[in-house]
Amino acid sequence: MSQMPSTLFDKVWDAHVVRKIEDGPDVFFIDRHFIHEVTSPVAFLGLENRGLKVMYPEHTFATADHNTPTINQHLPVGDPLSANQLMALEQNSAKYGISHWGLGNPKNGIVHVVGPENGITLPGMTIVCGDSHTSTHGAFGAIAFGIGTSEVEMVLSSQCIMQPKPLKMRINVNGSLGKAVTPKDVTLYIISKLTTAGATGYFVEYAGDVFEKMSMEGRMTVCNMSIEMGARGGMIAPDETTFSYINGRELAPKGAAWDKALAYWKTLSTDAGAIFDKEYNFDAADIEPMITYGTNPGMGMGISQSIPKGIDLKGGTATYEKSLAYMGFQEKDQMIGKKVDFVFIGSCTNGRIEDFRAFASIIKGRKKAEHVTAWIVPGSHIVEAQIKEEGILDILTDAGFLLRQPGCSACLAMNDDKVPAGKYAVSTSNRNFEGRQGPGSRTMLASPLVAAAAAVTGYVTDPRELM
Amino acid sequence: MAYDKFTTLTSSAVPLPIENVDTDQIIPARFLKATKREAFGENLFRDWRYNSDDSPKQDFVLNNPIYSGKILVGGNNFGSGSSREHAAWAIYDYGFRCVVSSFFADIFKNNAINMGILPVQVSPEFLIQIFSAIELDPHTKIEVSLPNQAIVIQSTGASESFEINGYKKNNLINGFDDIDYLQAMKSEISAFATARAV
Numbered sequence: 001m002s003q004m005p006s007t008l009f010d011k012v013w014d015a016h017v018v019r020k021i022e023d024g025p026d027v028f029f030i031d032r033h034f035i036h037e038v039t040s041p042v043a044f045l046g047l048e049n050r051g052l053k054v055m056y057p058e059h060t061f062a063t064a065d066h067n068t069p070t071i072n073q074h075l076p077v078g079d080p081l082s083a084n085q086l087m088a089l090e091q092n093s094a095k096y097g098i099s100h101w102g103l104g105n106p107k108n109g110i111v112h113v114v115g116p117e118n119g120i121t122l123p124g125m126t127i128v129c130g131d132s133h134t135s136t137h138g139a140f141g142a143i144a145f146g147i148g149t150s151e152v153e154m155v156l157s158s159q160c161i162m163q164p165k166p167l168k169m170r171i172n173v174n175g176s177l178g179k180a181v182t183p184k185d186v187t188l189y190i191i192s193k194l195t196t197a198g199a200t201g202y203f204v205e206y207a208g209d210v211f212e213k214m215s216m217e218g219r220m221t222v223c224n225m226s227i228e229m230g231a232r233g234g235m236i237a238p239d240e241t242t243f244s245y246i247n248g249r250e251l252a253p254k255g256a257a258w259d260k261a262l263a264y265w266k267t268l269s270t271d272a273g274a275i276f277d278k279e280y281n282f283d284a285a286d287i288e289p290m291i292t293y294g295t296n297p298g299m300g301m302g303i304s305q306s307i308p309k310g311i312d313l314k315g316g317t318a319t320y321e322k323s324l325a326y327m328g329f330q331e332k333d334q335m336i337g338k339k340v341d342f343v344f345i346g347s348c349t350n351g352r353i354e355d356f357r358a359f360a361s362i363i364k365g366r367k368k369a370e371h372v373t374a375w376i377v378p379g380s381h382i383v384e385a386q387i388k389e390e391g392i393l394d395i396l397t398d399a400g401f402l403l404r405q406p407g408c409s410a411c412l413a414m415n416d417d418k419v420p421a422g423k424y425a426v427s428t429s430n431r432n433f434e435g436r437q438g439p440g441s442r443t444m445l446a447s448p449l450v451a452a453a454a455a456v457t458g459y460v461t462d463p464r465e466l467m
Numbered sequence: 468m469a470y471d472k473f474t475t476l477t478s479s480a481v482p483l484p485i486e487n488v489d490t491d492q493i494i495p496a497r498f499l500k501a502t503k504r505e506a507f508g509e510n511l512f513r514d515w516r517y518n519s520d521d522s523p524k525q526d527f528v529l530n531n532p533i534y535s536g537k538i539l540v541g542g543n544n545f546g547s548g549s550s551r552e553h554a555a556w557a558i559y560d561y562g563f564r565c566v567v568s569s570f571f572a573d574i575f576k577n578n579a580i581n582m583g584i585l586p587v588q589v590s591p592e593f594l595i596q597i598f599s600a601i602e603l604d605p606h607t608k609i610e611v612s613l614p615n616q617a618i619v620i621q622s623t624g625a626s627e628s629f630e631i632n633g634y635k636k637n638n639l640i641n642g643f644d645d646i647d648y649l650q651a652m653k654s655e656i657s658a659f660a661t662a663r664a665v
Contacts, residue, residue, distance in 0.1 A: 024632050025635075027652065084502060147574070148551075151577070197487070200573055201573065435495055439519060
């Protein structure tokens, strides 16, 4: 029997539809649910108000990350509101029988770092979390996306949410990446081409030899940023790179279960001839190290370029001018040479071991610029341990940097890691919105290599000059 | 949390003609520390609305007494960024029941409906007409009819229809919510989960 060619996305989506509602959403089954302290308390309150239980507590995993300090985690949390949220997560998890990796737990870290590194995230799964960067898990060939708190309550109480099926987009990047061009540059390049709303309504599959050759850490960086062009999520077909990353991780299937899972995972790719609603093709050779100059992630450019004129871009010039005024930049400015006050490496985008290896490759044998404050924040305790084992901590220390403890940190500045008003940060995180890293903060998004070059020179610097 | 029913809303509107209004602007992360859904309206558009010393910024629309109403009209791509439902809570708690734009970010749109706020997507041309009508007369009334799926600018009589799926429309009109729907099909879900056995 011949079947219509199908996409990776269709295969995974269709396998999770419990019921199709006519002129409405699909009732969509969720395999894995991550929760954290900020977007879950009101969902648990909702359960209590309705007298509901958690249907499958073994499919939900809790970690504290958004609101945690990145120093002195052994001490009580100073901010009473943050402490209250952390306590609520711990108590709710205990009450309903949910695994909880709180502060101090050796498995604690950013939700989108700890899920994959412990083998919870697997190909073909549906994964949600009350956090838009849940798209990260798509790197494994899973359908993963962020949800609101009402939906967190739905998953807790019924293991399902109500979702209309998104349209399908494929983004192909082929060719060889140039010197110092990292997965972060690939994604910032794509978003600069599509704009911050260019993939809204779509679920993206990334394809082409650039992604095939990419490590799992790199694929996670790319899928993580899918939401920044409006896509609900992005995914990459699982392959040998995926399987060898998963194999042996603590909660990954073992023995006969592994063999069975692997056989299924190998079916998860887009068939030849499958149709996408939209398709883009990019040439890897066109991508250089990227940096953002404005107040959304679509406002990015090659580091050697100058800031475009608003009139040449899509969208209203008034909003564009407001954005540049906030940043204190002018049209046609060069980004290279701009003074940098803060450097942040970390987050669910670039807080994995490969990111710290890249950072260390540039700072080795150099010193932190005196006027730069640097926050070096691993994505998890497991990443932190790797940094120490591989000797990266020594390189950081010799160069005058301090390694902090894991958490979301300055990516959204809910804790004390805030960039002061008017100051400039080169950040490896995912959002450069107004005030994202603290009220009045000015963020330039970039890769760990660009962040390292800024950290040692104190100015926006082309990392290729330091390699 | 079942919400208010939504049928027809006739109100003056507050114009915010800025594109890509992200949820970090709607409610900055530092105000997400509550464990209850209370008083988020105080911090709606916090950093656009208040100076760092908490004095109101006079040029921001929410501080201009000429503009008021239950409808917020935003520029293209409203609600991008973070999935924080707190953004919808803040808009609701402030008193808005409807947000109009020419384009919405996906997660925000879902969160709004789940909160009982109607997101109305209009054409870019109609959005300009709304902004112009409000500029001409800040008290001009906008009528949003969910049963008819139509939005009318009363001062000019201009109207346009908008899309919403039948399931969500029915929920909003009757005050039903997804959690009730899902609870009613628990045995079907449980059979599905057993068959998948992951």
